[in-house]
Amino acid sequence: MKIKGFSFSAVKAGIRYADRLDLGLIYSNIPCVTAGVFTTNQVKAAPVILDKERLKSGHAQAILVNSGCANACTGVKGMEAAKATSSLAAEALGIAGDLIQVASTGVIGEPLNVEAFERSMPALVAGLSGDNFEQVAQAIMTTDTVQKIARTTVTIGGKEVQIMGMAKGAGMIMPNMATMLAFIFTDARINFPELHKSLVKGADRTFNRITIDGDTSTNDMVLVMANGMAENPWIDGDSPEEQQLFQDALENVLKDLALQIVSDGEGATKTITIRVCGAKENKDAEKIARTIGTSSLVKTAFFGEDANWGRILAAMGRSGVRFSPDRVDLAFGNVLLVKNGLSLGKEAEAAASLILKEKSFAVCIDLKDGPGCEEVFTCDFSIDYVKINADYRS
Template identity: 60%
Template sequence: MATENFLVQGFRAAAVNSGIRGKDRLDLALIVSDKPATVAGVFTTSLVKAAPVLLDMERCKTGKAQAILVNSGIANACTGEEGMRLARLTTAMAADALNIAPELVQVCSTGIIGQQLELACFQRGIPKAAQSLVGDGLADVAQAIMTTDTFRKIAVRTALIDGKPVKLLGMAKGAGMIMPNMATMLSFILTDAKIDHDLLQSVLKKVVAKTFNAITVDGDTSTNDTVLLMANGLAEHPPIAENRPEALAAFAAALEELCKELALLVVRDGEGATKLVTIRVRGAVTEAQADQAARTVANSNLVKTAFFGEDANWGRIIAALGRSGAQFDQSRVDIAFDDVFMVQNGLGQGAEVEARATAVLKKPEFVVTIDLHAGDGSKDIYTCDFSLDYVKINADYRS
């Protein structure tokens, strides 16, 4: 993709090395809107929330933001009052460099839990970033927020609203502590759409439930999960509003596509992942039970290591379903790997079918469809396999 795709009118960005992560890595970034934008955010549901999450939640309520300050390397989580003080102080430093009100600065951190930010890095990095802001700096920000990610995650969509193009650009980071219960660890979405805060918040929340909140790498929800969406209203359409369902639907659809693309990139880059697997549960008693069933399968280490071993091991899948809490009759369960019906009415379909199922598992991407035949509830959860590299990465990396 050419970098001109990574532009949204009215937004500028820069990423710099500030010394948090050695001398070379991009580790501090600013995203700035030329004018105050409508902001919406969804945040981790973990009881243990990082300082920047607490600050952003408070500021998001005002409905307006003009800048996002972000660093990788240190999560500023479990850092007590000093962590809150530093979160506030660094946003004030950014506000100062940008000549805007501190309340308009959102802040995100990702990295090691339990360490304090080093102020010197921000003193060094913030002015440098503020002076380097450019329209096509967003791709660098996507780079700067990576931790164990192996590639940067950035996606764009254009919606047509009242015949006018509206641009959406999003970025995200993974790659571990991923079963977001709000969002992947960090995702920033920028758009020139015109839309008010309450509506933007409500659309974002619905979209996140179906995208970022439907992925899992390791079943662990982070202390720092944050999705921030800034809409600066520079597009030429009349404002998106609840009484204009067509415009709202066009915007929501583009946002959902964007978030889904980013969410799947996070799973694809899950720590050690070699396969992207959709666990599609159908026929559950309720949607909540479908979610429970799909999530239990998607998080089962035994299922995920079988995927890594390219073993069409439906026994582990049905065992996970059995402990999931979802209600069903095991003699009615069907399980398919892509279009290969490996299990019908709770029974395996023999060696020939298994050979075809095994061929599906050799693919880098496939769908496991589970029909419980117990009701109408359905849910897709996106997961990855569980490889030797997951253990290597996490036995060595300090999160």
């Protein structure tokens, strides 16, 4: 995977584990219009704090990212480490320090191994190539079992624009925004207000619609870098049609990555779309869908392939949204299980249980109370999730 003007590199720095890619660098030949969205957790890692401050300029030229250590809850020394590592990269690249974005993922509360960055920086910079995109996608993995990458093209003003991205995330996933790292690259020519607007809207409809375990992390961010090398007509406030084309293409990439994260949820065996319609407003539909998608009882029933619709109704009832239980229809896939709040019987449950054996399916709910309709994407909750997180630090 290549994109004009961007190069990538990853090395085995030994930040936490030996003999695995754990330090990545993404570099643009020229400074990029850059937008970001970040975790809403009150406990924010040093990289998040530093990046938000630097992005006030709306520009960046490189991203330095490590796995193995989150550099979160590390106090003043953590911020010093984030600045020191970005300075190492800036010096090696010959660019201004404030054009470096830093990102970390891994164990919280442990100091960042700055010496590992210092040892590895020459090889990291020397390895920059347009061919190494997938190596960086591998270097940012923690409990992920697969790389998460996506790509699309769109024609804007007669020019082909590329958008491609990578993400990591398998646990501590209930973004708002967002429990993971995602880096998106495009050669589009687009002004910052339009890029930021497209990212915020796209993230809200994709990354902010996924949940694996209801936990929002301390480090999470999505960054989009646009270097303008496609030479399309500028996307700005006077080009709403072009912005919509870009928005739709960006959202396709974000959704692809978001669904890959859900599919790779720690211990997950199934990917489930929770679709709630007929609510008074969209926000009500989303709130109900999110409550269902984060319910441990619902998610364990999915894992056990038990068509226990009562758990879903119970989750809806504690969502904080007022609705009429005696009007609710509920289906698993194309199997209607509940009509006007009442079970359609054992035969319907048996048919619904067959739907639960599939790797991917939808739970469809109709409240019959208005035009509001939203989707949330989740996964089942397996025994392996507990095993993975019980000894994550070992």
